[in-house]
Amino acid sequence: MASLSFxxxxxxxxxxxxxxxxxxxxxxxxxxxxxxxxxxxxxxGSAVITDVVPSKSLIATADAAVAISEAxxxxxQFFAKGSDGKPLKPQVAINLAAVNKRLLxxxxxxxxxxxxxxLEAGVRIINGHGRLEGDHAVVVSTGPGGTDFDRVExxxxxxxxxxxxxxxxxAMPDGERILTWTQLYDMKELPKHLIVxxxxxxxxxFASAYMNLGAQVTLISSRDQILPSEDADAAAVLEKVFxxxxxxxxxxxxxxxxxxxxxxxxxxxxDGRTVEGSHCLLAVGSIPNTxxxxxxxxGVQLADSGHIVVNRVARTSVPNIYAAGDCTDFxxxxxxxxxxxxxxxxxxxGDIVIxxxxxxxxxxxxxxxxxxxxxxxxxxxxxxxxxxxxxKLPLAANPxxxxxxxxxxxxxxxxxxxxxxxIGGVIxxxxxxxxxxxxxxxxxxxxxxDQVSRVFAVYPSLTGSITDAMRAMHLxxxxxxxx
Numbered sequence: 001m002a003s004l005s006f007x008x009x010x011x012x013x014x015x016x017x018x019x020x021x022x023x024x025x026x027x028x029x030x031x032x033x034x035x036x037x038x039x040x041x042x043x044x045g046s047a048v049i050t051d052v053v054p055s056k057s058l059i060a061t062a063d064a065a066v067a068i069s070e071a072x073x074x075x076x077q078f079f080a081k082g083s084d085g086k087p088l089k090p091q092v093a094i095n096l097a098a099v100n101k102r103l104l105x106x107x108x109x110x111x112x113x114x115x116x117x118x119l120e121a122g123v124r125i126i127n128g129h130g131r132l133e134g135d136h137a138v139v140v141s142t143g144p145g146g147t148d149f150d151r152v153e154x155x156x157x158x159x160x161x162x163x164x165x166x167x168x169x170x171a172m173p174d175g176e177r178i179l180t181w182t183q184l185y186d187m188k189e190l191p192k193h194l195i196v197x198x199x200x201x202x203x204x205x206f207a208s209a210y211m212n213l214g215a216q217v218t219l220i221s222s223r224d225q226i227l228p229s230e231d232a233d234a235a236a237v238l239e240k241v242f243x244x245x246x247x248x249x250x251x252x253x254x255x256x257x258x259x260x261x262x263x264x265x266x267x268x269x270x271d272g273r274t275v276e277g278s279h280c281l282l283a284v285g286s287i288p289n290t291x292x293x294x295x296x297x298x299g300v301q302l303a304d305s306g307h308i309v310v311n312r313v314a315r316t317s318v319p320n321i322y323a324a325g326d327c328t329d330f331x332x333x334x335x336x337x338x339x340x341x342x343x344x345x346x347x348x349x350g351d352i353v354i355x356x357x358x359x360x361x362x363x364x365x366x367x368x369x370x371x372x373x374x375x376x377x378x379x380x381x382x383x384x385x386x387x388x389x390x391x392k393l394p395l396a397a398n399p400x401x402x403x404x405x406x407x408x409x410x411x412x413x414x415x416x417x418x419x420x421x422x423i424g425g426v427i428x429x430x431x432x433x434x435x436x437x438x439x440x441x442x443x444x445x446x447x448x449x450d451q452v453s454r455v456f457a458v459y460p461s462l463t464g465s466i467t468d469a470m471r472a473m474h475l476x477x478x479x480x481x482x483x
Contacts, residue, residue: 009034010349013138013154015130015293018045019334020160020324022114024341028156029121031349036152037123038130038140042108043115046162047334049107050182057103058184059205059366061094062212063430066368068092073405094213100185126150132157132294135318139294156320156348159300159308160341161293163286163326171197171258171282177265178258178280181206191215193277195267197255199226201365203283204238207247208367217247218275220267222254227365231378231426233392234371237408238428241369250275258282288327303329312355314344322348330356333363359423362440364433369409372436375424375443376414388414388423393469395429400460406430411465413439413449415473420448422470435462449473 012028014021017039028035042049069092071078079087118125128142128150138157140150165180167173175183181202192215196207199221211217219226219242226242226249227235242249254270258280265280288306295302301309301317307329314322314330322344325337339356347353365371376386395401395409406429414424425439442452453470457463 010156011154012036012156012158012345012348013152014038014158014160015132015138016045016160016162016325016327017043017114017125018047018160018162018325018337020337020341021045021158022118022341023338024158024160024322024324024345025118025123026121027342027345028349029118029123031345031351033156033345033349034154035121035123036126036138036154037118038126038128038138038152040127040129042111043118043125044107044111045160046164046182047337048111048114050185052334053107053110054103054185055181055205055209056366057106058099059209059368061099061103062209063368065092065094065214066212070405092214094190096190096213097188100187104185126152131292132159132298132300132321135298135321156322156345158341158344159290159293159295159316159321159323159327160325160337161289161327163288163332165282166285166287168258168282168284170256171280173282174260177260177278178282180282184281187279191277191279193218193264193279195220195265195275195277195280196283197258197267197280198283198285199223199249200229200283200285201227203281205366206281206283207242208238211242211245211247212368216277218277219247219249220253220255220269220275221249221251224251226251227371230365230371231373231412233378233410233412234373234426234428237369237410238367238371241408286326286332290327305329310340312357313347313353314340314356315347320348331358331361333361336361360440360444362436364436366433369406369429370432371426371428372432373424373426374436374440375422377424377426378412378414380424381414386414386423387417389417389473390414391469391473393465393472395462395465398460398462398465398468400462400464401429403460404430411435411469413466413469413473415449420450420473421446422449422452427466429462431462435466438463438466 011034013036015038025037082088128140130138130140133139138152142148173180194210194215195218196203197220207219225235256268256270258267264278267275290306308323310328324340326332362374378390380386381388392412409429412426422442427435449470457467
């Protein structure tokens with residue numbers, strides 16, 4: 001991308017080096033600005049160091065364990081010979097200390113790679129705690145105990161400070177038995193019985209991973225079903241898979257408090273029941289890291305939750321201050337943070353900007369199987385928010401699914417009544433995060449079901465179910481529209 005021509009060199013200061021801050025810094029450097037990035041933990045922020053990268057690496061290990069344990073269904077058997085020469089069936093063993101060491105190493109390597117990329121692009125990096133000083137400066141505490149300071153003045157400020165795990169007064173993490181998701185990687189052994197409090201995306205992902213690693217897992221959900229904000233059919237499939245794998249799912253059960261015992265934990269529910277286990281993971285949401293960094297003093301509007309209020313180009317209530325990532329009120333996804341960071345800088349420096357639309361953002365839940373979604377949901381159609389037709393195609397009939405031993409999953413397409421324009425979709429399947437991409441393109445480019453159905457899919461492949469669903473939608477849409 002060619003550098004823009006300015007009357008003078010523009011300057012950009014960024015607080016927070018997570019996905020949003022990193023992409024903002026790269027984009028600003030490419031556009032010829034002087035860029036300073038302030039980060040306290042390391043480039044990549046918590047997303048890379050303690051959240052997304054390590055958690056998804058842990059899930060990859062769990063997926064490998066499942067693949068080995070289910071290989072016998074495909075006719076692959078593992079044996080070792082005993083002393084008497086007869087075959088013994090070995091068991092899959094998880095060395096959690098080695099697993100955690102590997103994933104934390106991967107996270108640090110990713111952080112180092114990102115730092116090198118920024119330095120090569122000419123970005124100045126300051127290690128320390130940053131706070132706004134008015135609307136054109138950032139003050140950075142760089143010394144131990146906040147004794148040394150650095151002051152950076154800039155034309156444009158970008159705040160991308162992320163969020164931290166929410167803590168409950170009645171369930172305070174101790175880092176040993178009662179844990180947040182950032183503290184899991186200190187465990188040396190697989191928990192004997194992990195109790196997961198919270199059945200949203202984070203709770204479901206870790207419950208799935210530790211179950212597949214071999215731990216006994218109890219998932220406590222305060223709602224009627226797990227993943228209460230997701231597609232109901234997808235949640236039902238996951239709950240069935242969880243229970244089949246031996247997980248105990250307690251729906252309509254609110255955790256009142258979590259206490260440590262001599263050799264474990266006890267969770268007391270609101271109805272007086274108790275659940276005992278060896279460890280407890282608290283997955284009850286997150287809190288934006290916006291307190292005490294000068295936002296209010298600079299005039300930046302905050303929501304009641306503490307999130308920074310931004311518009312579709314990531315601009316705050318102060319014209320030259322932008323914000324990106326989980327600290328904003330937009331959508332807490334790493335991919336969204338990255339896009340917000342780039343969009344903010346493009347807008348501030350006068351480049352071409354396409355405002356973000358929530359209806360075109362693709363999301364994924366890294367359970368086994370995965371759940372990927374984009375655009376309008378079936379519930380939106382039922383609630384009258386979208387005039388659409390819904391079609392669901394189980395993957396069990398897909399020839400490729402049969403070959404690889406898939407038992408669960410589906411493709412669901414939402415198309416606009418009459419025109420057949422694809423406005424949403426859900427996929428439940430292994431690697432759904434990859435399979436959702438053609439549906440995301442269809443939503444982004446406003447393709448019709450007929451247009452997508454004419455694209456050749458490899459036979460046999462899981463993507464064939466996408467084109468099959470689109471072909472089925474041709475007839476369904478005609479019937480719904482009265483054609």
